[in-house]
Amino acid sequence: MLPIFCINKILINDNNMNNYVISIASGKGGTGKTTVAVNFALSLNNVQFLDCDVEEPNANLFLNAAISKTIDALISVPKIDENLCNYCGKCQEVCQYKSLAIIPSSNNSKGIVLTFPHLCHSCGACVYICPKTAIEEVDKKIGEIEIGNRGDILFASGKLSIGEIMSPYLIKQVKKNINKSRNVIIDAPPGTSCPVIETVKHTDFCVLVTEPTPFGLNDLILAVDVLKKLKIPFGVVINRSDIWNNMINMYCNEENIPILMEIPFDMGIARLYSNGIPFVEKMPHYKQEFIRMFEQIKRILE
Amino acid sequence: MKICITSEGQTLDSNLDVRFGRCAYFIIFDIDTKNWEAVKNDNINLTGGAGIQSAQSVIAKGAKAVVSGKMGENAYKTLKTAGIAIYLSSGGKIEEVIEQYKLNKLEQMI
Structure with a gap:
């Protein structure tokens, strides 16, 4: 080939x-x-x-x-619906560029989702892996x-x-x-x-x-x-x-x-x-x- | 309460590592029991996002305060969101830094 x-x-x-x-x-x-x-x-x-x-x-x-x-x-970056997210952290694990941070829930606080869109390479792996389909891709303008x-x-x-x-x-x-x-x-x-x-x-x-x-x-x-x-x-x-x-x-x-x-x-x-x-x-x-x-x-x- | 100090080595007489995201070790020190452990930082070789990932490692270890020399925006945002206090030190041995922390002599990053 x-x-x-x-x-x-x-x-x-x-x-x-x-x-x-x-x-x-x-x-x-x-x-x-x-x-x-x-x-x-x-x-x-x-x-x-x-x-x-x-x-x-x-x-x-x-x-x-x-x-x-x-x-x-435009590029695609993840947007996480926190009503669906259970803070499992699978998206963060799969992200090669660490553009997501999931802080799991503890006894006295609910979990936290942080995104760093400027680090995202638009690979879509987080959307694919999310078991709760809580992640959608949204457009982000990077230039003209x-x-x-x-x-x-x-x-x-x-x-x-x-x-x-x-x-x-x-x-x-x-x-x-x-x-x-x-x-x-x-x-x-x-x-x-x-x-x-x-x-x-x-x-x-x-x-x-x-x-x-x-x-x-x-x-x-x-x-x-x-x-x-x-x-x-x-x-x-x-x-x-x-x-x-x-x-x-x-x-x-x-x-x-x-x-x-x-x-x-x-x-x-x-x-x-x-x-x-x-x-x-x-x-x-x-x-x-x-x-x-x-x-x-x-x-x-x- | 556990605090985390970024360290160049695995012992309490090692020097503080002034980098946060790409420090060599995290010393996790329990102020109450004086128990401690050195955790190797595997995020050194990441091409990007080392600060975020190191912040995650510190959160997972249950530390409530971090002492380092420098802190980038992403690491700062992650630690702050998780409610972890951040202190800056210009350097010294880990045991000295712990003393300074106890005496409340370190600059806090607000």
């Missing part, structure tokens, strides 16, 4: 001969994921852009897409999804509400908007933990953005480990490229990782960035660089 990721791969490729879902990620934060994602998207045709960095979505500061609708992102467009570019972005921690569930809902008739560019959160994995999984290719610093290299190595485990093809973009590039080049050569593009450490690019202007708009020759990168990715995937 084929592993699940293989089946997905076949389905994606069957449905669209020439369109790809490409995630832009990095181990280290602040290397230029959003810069690469936005400028890449603006250089291609037939694009959909998803901002999955739901804890700090900032792509639209640069894209300026007009938002046409905002959807609440903004949908819109900038010209022909379709846009969707997730925004996690303050105090919420279940970003993978919001990311999953943002990714439900993927339009397979488009080339989809997904801006990922930084790091190598659950939100990143949720974002990059089932994408056709991942662009890892790094910088030529020891921190950039260290976290690139971590991200490479994750992508190898997930069996997602990937390549590297060196941002703020300068005389220290050698450390990244050496690692990529050793590991046989393609370097897709180098973006120089350039005051002009930095100035545009600080004004919220994607640099391909003022330096159109970079569009050719991104188109060339896209062609290289397509060759890798063919």
Whole structure:
């Protein structure tokens, strides 16, 4: 039997001969994921852009897409009817994230049910196990999804509400908007933990953005480990490229990782960035660089 | 009355463990009879919710007061709801902390 990721791969490729879902990620934060994602998207045709960095979505500061609708992102959390509950504690035992606490009744007091909805992973095990059917699932809002467009570019972005921690569930809902008739560019959160994995999984290719610093290299190595485990093809973009590039080049050569593009450490690019202007708009020759990168990715995937 | 002190070790001359949810041991000490036991905290390795689960362990042991160094929101809410008094200590040996408790010298978390 084929592993699940293989089946997905076949389905994606069957449905669209020439369109790809490409995630832009990095181990280290602040290397230029959003810069690469936005400028890449603006250089291609037939694009959909998803901002999955739901804890700090900032792509639209640069894209300026007009938002046409905002959807609440909901998850299911348990609600316990204390008239039916006998404080047996089975729900608390089955909960892997300890989002329920049942304090049994004693001689002088009745039992107490405490829920911690922000810890809940919406698995539904408590509802399933409750012998008194005292638990029902209710909706809880964890964030919003903004949908819109900038010209022909379709846009969707997730925004996690303050105090919420279940970003993978919001990311999953943002990714439900993927339009397979488009080339989809997904801006990922930084790091190598659950939100990143949720974002990059089932994408056709991942662009890892790094910088030529020891921190950039260290976290690139971590991200490479994750992508190898997930069996997602990937390549590297060196941002703020300068005389220290050698450390990244050496690692990529050793590991046989393609370097897709180098973006120089350039005051002009930095100035545009600080004004919220994607640099391909003022330096159109970079569009050719991104188109060339896209062609290289397509060759890798063919 | 039983009180619970979070401890780095299994004896009364161990140091107070300043963490509540992920302390190494709970020392359950009976103020009246001076009987005590050390309970290993199995919640250390939980990925989340250790405070809630440790609060549950303390409740199950029948302690009416807890002394620790720090207390998170979830553990606090669980213990408070169960009517358990919470005291904070900056550190020291378990036997010293018990003395401070008896002399009412510990800061109570309201």
